Amino acid sequence: xxxxxxxxxxxxxxxxxLTDRRSVGFYASAVAAMAEIAASEAAAELLDLVDxxxxxxxxxxxxxxxxxxxxxxDCGDEIPLGKEFSSDxxxxxxxxxxDEADVFVRFVPSRKFAATIRRKTSEGEAQGRxxxxxxxxxxxxxxxxxxxxx
Amino acid sequence: xTAIAVTSTLVELLNAPRRTLLKxxxxxxxxxxxxxxxxxxxxxxxxxxGDEIPxxxxxxxxxxxxxxxxxxxxxESEEFAxxxxxxxxxxxxxxxxxxxxxxxxxxxxxxxxxxDIEERPETILEGQPQLIVARPHEDGVLFLFAIxxxxxxxxxxxxxxxxxxxxxxxxxxxxxxxxxxxRASADQARRLRRTWLRQFAAGLGAQSVPVSIPYSDLRLxxxxxxxKLDAYTGAETDGISIYETHRYTRDEETCDDLLNEKxxxxxxENLMPLHGDLLFEFSEExxxxxxxxxxNNGSVWIRTAVPEGVLRYVRAAMEKVKGV
Numbered sequence: 001x002x003x004x005x006x007x008x009x010x011x012x013x014x015x016x017x018l019t020d021r022r023s024v025g026f027y028a029s030a031v032a033a034m035a036e037i038a039a040s041e042a043a044a045e046l047l048d049l050v051d052x053x054x055x056x057x058x059x060x061x062x063x064x065x066x067x068x069x070x071x072x073x074d075c076g077d078e079i080p081l082g083k084e085f086s087s088d089x090x091x092x093x094x095x096x097x098x099d100e101a102d103v104f105v106r107f108v109p110s111r112k113f114a115a116t117i118r119r120k121t122s123e124g125e126a127q128g129r130x131x132x133x134x135x136x137x138x139x140x141x142x143x144x145x146x147x148x149x150x
Numbered sequence: 151x152t153a154i155a156v157t158s159t160l161v162e163l164l165n166a167p168r169r170t171l172l173k174x175x176x177x178x179x180x181x182x183x184x185x186x187x188x189x190x191x192x193x194x195x196x197x198x199x200g201d202e203i204p205x206x207x208x209x210x211x212x213x214x215x216x217x218x219x220x221x222x223x224x225x226e227s228e229e230f231a232x233x234x235x236x237x238x239x240x241x242x243x244x245x246x247x248x249x250x251x252x253x254x255x256x257x258x259x260x261x262x263x264x265x266d267i268e269e270r271p272e273t274i275l276e277g278q279p280q281l282i283v284a285r286p287h288e289d290g291v292l293f294l295f296a297i298x299x300x301x302x303x304x305x306x307x308x309x310x311x312x313x314x315x316x317x318x319x320x321x322x323x324x325x326x327x328x329x330x331x332x333r334a335s336a337d338q339a340r341r342l343r344r345t346w347l348r349q350f351a352a353g354l355g356a357q358s359v360p361v362s363i364p365y366s367d368l369r370l371x372x373x374x375x376x377x378k379l380d381a382y383t384g385a386e387t388d389g390i391s392i393y394e395t396h397r398y399t400r401d402e403e404t405c406d407d408l409l410n411e412k413x414x415x416x417x418x419e420n421l422m423p424l425h426g427d428l429l430f431e432f433s434e435e436x437x438x439x440x441x442x443x444x445x446n447n448g449s450v451w452i453r454t455a456v457p458e459g460v461l462r463y464v465r466a467a468m469e470k471v472k473g474v
Contacts, residue, residue, distance in 0.1 A: 023389035030387035033420055064336055064447040067385055067395055067424035082344060084277075096337045097344065100232040101360070101447065106389070 010035035011045040015054065015109070019117045025058055025108035046107050054113045058106040061098065063090040072106075079103060159203060160196040161282075161318050162294065164188065167455040171195060174206045209457040216461065217451040219339035220468075221347065223328040223356040230359075238362040238448075241472035243328025246354055251291055251325050254353045255284050274298045274316050279342045282318075290324040295334075295342065327474065328356070331465070336449040360448055365423035367471050368443045369409065374467035377430035378407040380440070382414070384421030396421060427453075432460050 014034035018026050032042035049055045059079055061071040070087035073079050079098070086095035096102075109117070163171060168188040175182050180194050195204070222243030230237040258281060274280060276298040283294040296318050304313045319334035321342070330347065332339040343358050351358045372379055381399045398417065400408050408414045425444040431437045439460055442451040450464060 018388055018390070021388075021390050025389040027387040027422065029422055030389075030420065033387075062385075062446070064340075064444075067383060067446050069394060094337075097340050099340050099344075101362075108389075 007035070007037055007041055008045060008048075010037065011042060012049070015046070015049060015107075016117055019109040019114055020121055023109065025106040027104065027106060031107075043105075050107070053110055055107045056110050058108050060104045060106055061085065061102055062104055063087065064096055064099070064102050066091045157196055159199070159201055160192055161296075162203065163192040163195055164318065165320070166192075170206065170455075174204050177206065178204065209459070213333075213452075213456055213458040213461045216333045217335050217339075217449050218461070218465070219332045219334075219336050219447075219449045220361040221330040221332060221339065221343055221358045222361055223330075223351055223354065224359055226352065226355050226357050228357070235362070235364075237359050239364070239472070241327070241329065241361050241469060241474045243359070244356060245328055246325040246356075248325060250354055251323070254350060255291075257353065258350065276314065277341070278345050279319075279338065281346060287322055289322050289331075290326070291322070293321040293323060295319055295321060295346070297338065297341065329361075330358070333461075336444065336447040339449070361472075362448045363443060363445055363450070363468075365426075365445050367468075368423070368426050368428075368445060370471040371441075371443060371467055372409055372428055374470055375428060375430040375441070375464070377428035377441070379409040379414075379426055380429045381427035382408060382418060383424045383426070384418050385424055387420065387422050395424065432456070432463060436460060 011031055014031045017034070018030065028043040028046055029039050031046060032039040035042060046055060050057055057075045059073040059075075059077070060069050061073070061079070062068065063070050066089075068089045070085070070089050081098050081100065081103075083098055084095040085098050086093075090096070168191065171188060171191040172182070172184065172186070175191050175195055178195070178198060180198060182191055182194055186194075220241055222241065223246065224237065224243055228237075274282075274296045279295040279297045281293055282296045283292075285292050296316050298314050299317050304311050317334075317338070319332070319338055321333065322331040323329070324331070332342060334342075339360070343360060347358045371377070379400070380402075381397065383395055383397045385395045386393055396418075398408065398414065405411060424446045425442060428441045428443060429438055430441070432439050436454065436456055438454070439456060440453040441464060442453055443449075444451070450468065452461065452464065454460075
């Protein structure tokens, strides 16, 4: 398989796994880490999957100070670039001027694709085999800090 | 209430920390209470010294507790995708000659001598930075901007009034690097870039690009400053976790530097870095300077009140990281 074919496959496997694990939407960096490729490569492949309606785009506005998500926009919604925005999820009570750098692209599994993955998993479980289950690429991270307390 | 006219010197003095102004006033033999407000101390100094700001205060004028963002100039004709790291990463922009800068400023102020500080705008506009002073600086040109910020509502005599306060901030332009060093909040830097700087850059045949600070730069800066990572905030990226962001702060009794800890590497491996706090020693007097590096908004916030020398040290470290 060519390099581009391998990359495509790895990205698709990562997307399948995240979808199987009920991801509400992920960043290209998550897929890049799982597929062990550059974020830019992952982004290009993911956009391809958007074209194929496997994924949908969502745009998130994050507070430039604390990084928390303060708003979400679907494709086609107007993002308030250049306008003042405030949220009590930000640490500062003052508003900020929305900049392109505050907008993050999230890839959301389409309903149809999510249903396909669920069906695949159910069929695999019904047959009592693991082959239907999406192979895990995602290393289990450290637990939440709360669980780490002695 | 009678409004009192404020000189440029007074505005600049207000940038320095209160205790610095008090020390300068006491050393100058100015009779002033130890509990005097910063405003009163600055006024007393401005009245005594006029335009000749004492050196002790001068080294804090544009330093102090500061956030710094960098914006570089690139040719107007160049096109690039938003966030393209080839454009947002470098810290060096297109070189501008001293004459071009002076011509642009002369045009801005509509006068022959762009550095004549006698005149200034009559009205400070809300939400839009205005250039009020430009003067030669050892690094190039110092700009001082003012912007009116709405602070809220106040009730007086049963009437509500909008409270608006002028915010002043310095920007150092280094023409040989085509680089603006904005010493203000990241949000003010953005306002500046979207308004005044857009026009000024266009006058020079350029456009402005904010300089990003990715996590790799934070790590390199950690090395250059011989710092410790004291706090880190990162965001989850997979859309599965119940947590949106994680903040890790160092327990100084058990950990010297978060970046050297395997546990920290594991816990943050798949997070999107947002910002980190670095602690470094500059001198005996400033043995623990805290620098908040935001990968999120591309700013470096020096949270300790420090003189100009410390800012230059941090800037030099960042330049080395960026390969300037």
